[in-house]
Amino acid sequence: MRLTRRSFLTSLAAVAAALSGSRAVAPLARWRRGVKGAVPALVARPEGVHSLAHLEAVPAGGGVALAFAAKPPRAEPAAASGRRWVMVIDLARCDGCRECTRACQAMHFLPGGQEWIRVYEMRDHELGAPYWLPRPCMQCDNPPCVKVCPVSATWKREDGIVMQDTSRCIGCRFCMAACPYQARSFNWVDPEVPGMPDEPYAMEWNRVHRRGTTEKCIFCPALLAEGRLPACAAACPMGAIYFGDQGEDAVTNSQGETVRLSELVAANAGYRLLEELGTEPRVYYLPPRRPLYPPPPPATEPASAGEARR
Ligand code: SF4
Numbered sequence: 001m002r003l004t005r006r007s008f009l010t011s012l013a014a015v016a017a018a019l020s021g022s023r024a025v026a027p028l029a030r031w032r033r034g035v036k037g038a039v040p041a042l043v044a045r046p047e048g049v050h051s052l053a054h055l056e057a058v059p060a061g062g063g064v065a066l067a068f069a070a071k072p073p074r075a076e077p078a079a080a081s082g083r084r085w086v087m088v089i090d091l092a093r094c095d096g097c098r099e100c101t102r103a104c105q106a107m108h109f110l111p112g113g114q115e116w117i118r119v120y121e122m123r124d125h126e127l128g129a130p131y132w133l134p135r136p137c138m139q140c141d142n143p144p145c146v147k148v149c150p151v152s153a154t155w156k157r158e159d160g161i162v163m164q165d166t167s168r169c170i171g172c173r174f175c176m177a178a179c180p181y182q183a184r185s186f187n188w189v190d191p192e193v194p195g196m197p198d199e200p201y202a203m204e205w206n207r208v209h210r211r212g213t214t215e216k217c218i219f220c221p222a223l224l225a226e227g228r229l230p231a232c233a234a235a236c237p238m239g240a241i242y243f244g245d246q247g248e249d250a251v252t253n254s255q256g257e258t259v260r261l262s263e264l265v266a267a268n269a270g271y272r273l274l275e276e277l278g279t280e281p282r283v284y285y286l287p288p289r290r291p292l293y294p295p296p297p298p299a300t301e302p303a304s305a306g307e308a309r310r
C-alpha cells in the first residue's frame with residue numbers, strides 16, 4: 001500500500017487521536033438569519049477622530065459594526081496589519097442563554113454538537129455562587145497548538161488571530177492535545193449540516209467542513225473585514241462580549257457600548273484564563289461580581305472546564 005504524506009502522518013498520530021473520545025451528533029438550531037437585524041448596527045463617524053462616542057445607526061445591512069476611532073485614542077504600537085484583536089467577556093453580564101454559541105454555530109454552519117464558543121456553568125468553591133463562563137478560542141499570543149502542528153495547518157496572524165486551514169490539516173489532533181482550553185473540535189464523520197452553502201472551502205469563514213480535521217473559533221475574520229463584530233459578540237443580548245482593537249484601546253459590545261479596553265479591564269480586575277501557563281490569551285474576563293441576573297441554581301455536581309468533552 002502506498003502511503004501519502006497525509007496518511008503517513010495521520011497514522012503516526014492515530015494513537016493520540018484515539019485517546020480523545022468522540023462527540024455526539026445532534027441537530028443544529030438554524031439561527032443564522034436571526035443574527036441580522038436583531039441587534040443595533042453601529043459605525044464610527046469619519047469626523048470622530050478623537051472620540052469613541054460618535055456612533056450612528058447603519059440603515060441597511062443589519063449586524064453590528066465595530067466602532068473605530070480614526071486615530072487611536074492612545075499611542076499604542078499596533079501590528080503591521082494595523083489591528084490587534086482582543087475580546088473581553090464580562091461574567092457579571094452573562095446569564096447563560098448561549099445565544100453566542102448558537103450564533104457561532106449558525107455563522108459557520110457547524111456540524112452537530114460542535115461549540116466553538118462553549119458556555120460552562122462554573123462554581124469556584126462550595127460557598128461561592130454559580131456563574132456562567134463562555135469560552136471561545138483564546139487566540140493565544142504564545143499558542144501551544146501552533147507549536148505542535150506538524151504541517152503548519154494552524155498559525156498566528158499579525159492581527160492576533162490563530163488561524164486554521166483545514167485543507168492542510170491531516171487530523172493528527174496534536175493541537176487538541178496541546179490546547180489547555182479545550183477550544184478545538186474534531187470532525188469524526190462527514191459533516192451533514194442542513195442548509196450548508198454549496199461553496200468552496202473558505203478559510204476566513206471556516207467552512208465548509210471536512211471529516212478528519214480539527215476546527216475552532218477564529219474570531220470571525222470575514223466579519224471583521226466588513227467592520228462587524230464576531231457573530232458571538234453581536235448576538236449576545238446582555239452585551240457581555242466586548243470586542244475591538246488593542247491598538248485603539250477600544251472595545252464594543254452588542255449594545256453599542258464602546259469603552260476603553262485598558263480602563264474596562266483595570267477597573268474591573270480583569271484576568272485571563274490559566275495566565276500561569278504563559279499562553280498569553282487575547283481574551284480577558286471580568287469577574288462575576290454583582291451579576292445582573294439571578295444566579296443559576298447550584299449544580300448537583302459542579303461543572304468545570306476540565307470536564308468538557310471535545
Ligand atoms: S491542525 Fe491539528 S490536527 Fe491538523 S495537522 Fe495540525 S496539529 Fe494535526
Ligand code: SF4
Nearest residue numbers: 137138140143145179
Ligand atoms: S486557546 Fe487553544 S486552540 Fe486557541 S490559540 Fe490557544 S492553544 Fe490554540
